[in-house]
Amino acid sequence: xxxTILATWLLMGQTLVRSEQMxxxxxxxxxxxxxxxxxxxxVRYIDLRRARTEPSDRPDDDFSxxxxxxxxxxxxxxxxxxxxxxSRNDHRPIWIDPHFAGPEDKPLLGGERVNVLRR
Numbered sequence: 561x562x563x564t565i566l567a568t569w570l571l572m573g574q575t576l577v578r579s580e581q582m583x584x585x586x587x588x589x590x591x592x593x594x595x596x597x598x599x600x601x602x603v604r605y606i607d608l609r610r611a612r613t614e615p616s617d618r619p620d621d622d623f624s625x626x627x628x629x630x631x632x633x634x635x636x637x638x639x640x641x642x643x644x645x646x647s648r649n650d651h652r653p654i655w656i657d658p659h660f661a662g663p664e665d666k667p668l669l670g671g672e673r674v675n676v677l678r679r
Contacts, residue, residue: 568677580605606675632669633662 584601642651
């Protein structure tokens with residue numbers, strides 16, 4: 561039992577994911593509308609083990625201009641980072657807590673999240 565829990569925890573902690581918005585089938589949407597007309601019938605599926613993609617072929621000077629403007633905020637999950645310590649001349653892993661990213665005056669992206677572990 562412990563091995564199954566550990567394997568599930570490691571699998572769900574992988575960063576290779578794909579998120580997809582889907583709407584409920586017509587019959588389910590009508591049932592939802594009868595129960596609560598304000599309720600949103602869209603669901604976000606998050607698939608694990610997405611194929612790795614290559615970085616885009618943009619010139620390096622696009623990054624140095626700093627002209628990127630974000631239209632929303634998002635939540636960055638907690639993660640480990642190798643932090644360089646010049647006094648030790650060494651890298652050590654440190655934990656970065658979850659935090660908000662993006663401009664403070666923009667709306668928050670996302671909503672309720674449900675993790676589904678599918679094969």
